[in-house]
Amino acid sequence: MQPPPFAEILPSGSVVTEVVPRSGGSLHTVHEVRRAGADPLIVKQYADRWRAQQRKEVHVYRLAAGVAGVPQVVHADDERATTVLTLIRGKPMWEHELEPAAVRAAYRRMGEFLAALHRISLPAYGHLTTEIVDPVADNVTYVRRIFARQLDEFLAAGGRRDLHDAVARRVAADEEAYAACTGAVLCHNDLHEGNVLIDDEGTVAGFIDVENAVAADPMTDLAKTLQFDPEESPEKRAALFEGYGPLPPYGPERIALYRLYHALELWTWFTSIGETARLPGLVNSLLRA
Secondary structure, three states: OOOOOHHHHOOOOOOEEEEEEEOOOOOEEEEEEEEOOEEEEEEEEEOHHHHHHHHHHHHHHHHOOOOOOOOOEEEEEOOOOEEEEEOOOOEEHHHOOOOHHHHHHHHHHHHHHHHHHOOOEOOOEEEEOOOEEEEEOOHHHHHHHHHHHHHHHHHHOOOOHHHHHHHHHHHHHOHHHHOOOOOOEEEOOOOOHHHEEEOOOOOEEEEOOOOOOEEEOOHHHHHHHHHOOOOOOHHHHHHHHHHHOOOOOOHHHHHHHHHHHHHHHHHHHHHHOOOOOOHHHHHHHHHOO
């Protein structure tokens, strides 16, 4: 993939002084474009097969434009599958060696970020692209649907039948809890330490990677952040909840249920890529069902 034609997509008058490759991935290449007398920008160019993901990213960042710490879309070129974003300075949290107080502060800020994001209401539940795909009006229908699909994928990947059946029973038994969610919101659905940028002073600079965003119960976001912590740190959990603020009705019960969903999802994903180190911990999570 060739670097994008920066001069044609940058703001008028931009004088490029340096182009620095940044970490990307299988979906896109990323460059930091430094400019004379202006803030640097991030330019992301997606592979042709991932053009839909580029359009989703633009849509979600624009939905979240009023949330502090989110990159702003400067320009989106659908023809070139290229997006220009404001630069958030910093490195992923997991690349820093932070003092315990800084870790707690980061998790409080993560909670504040999720609370702000969850004030963005969406009209239905469902997978998010530039619209809500196969939308459903109520959380009961949505939760049944996503668990049924994920449980099927878990079995197909070689997951244990007894765990499958236990989780299915838990979904049926907890309907009163997830029925308490009365409206879908914008959920990041991937808020872990790799997507939290920390600056040189050790404080949170911002949040990235909205490619998994969904329209769902806000408690699914808290559940996924907790599920990504293999150490089950009570300090991180307390700080996250402190930043988030009061939970809604049946909040703890909904979080516990969605953690099972994320454990199924992560077990299936890690199995598919041959990453076995975290599988025992995820099985332990599923045993709680």
